[in-house]
Amino acid sequence: MLDVGYWTLDEVSGAARLSAASHTSHLTPPTSHLPPPTSHPKELPPELAFRDGVMDRIRLREPRYDERAYLWVLAALEFCQQRLPERRHLTGRELAEGCRDLALARYGVLAREVLEHWGVKETLDIGEIVFTLVDVGLLMKQPEDNKEDFIDVFDFRDAFDRDYPWNAAPSA
Numbered sequence: 001m002l003d004v005g006y007w008t009l010d011e012v013s014g015a016a017r018l019s020a021a022s023h024t025s026h027l028t029p030p031t032s033h034l035p036p037p038t039s040h041p042k043e044l045p046p047e048l049a050f051r052d053g054v055m056d057r058i059r060l061r062e063p064r065y066d067e068r069a070y071l072w073v074l075a076a077l078e079f080c081q082q083r084l085p086e087r088r089h090l091t092g093r094e095l096a097e098g099c100r101d102l103a104l105a106r107y108g109v110l111a112r113e114v115l116e117h118w119g120v121k122e123t124l125d126i127g128e129i130v131f132t133l134v135d136v137g138l139l140m141k142q143p144e145d146n147k148e149d150f151i152d153v154f155d156f157r158d159a160f161d162r163d164y165p166w167n168a169a170p171s172a
Contacts, residue, residue, distance in 0.1 A: 065119040
């Protein structure tokens, strides 16, 4: 979905931003999904924070989501990249699945409730957040990328409730 290049916390804008070393010309669409997450991730991406004024720009475009939802999506981008052998463009499906995996790793059984508290109730909400971050210049996209890539990637109840590890045991 997105070419996140090598993003770092930008001291000027105060948010995750692509470095000058990022290039999109050498990227090709992926043919498979991300490697599966380990049961105990080695290291989760650090918590991020926006500098003054950044969230104001975001709120002008999309006021529905809590600031932490935007920061979670940015952290999930890095979480996905850490699981790849080499940094590359991510599909909407890959990013949505990475967001799910990071939410489960960080918030466990409360993941769905945390995300819903932030206004994120379905995978399309992840796409809305991503494209708002694109609109304010914090992320880049490919010409073929669109919000529809995020529609129905997974069901929140299935991913965060029914399929949670202790619920996945077969019934007697």
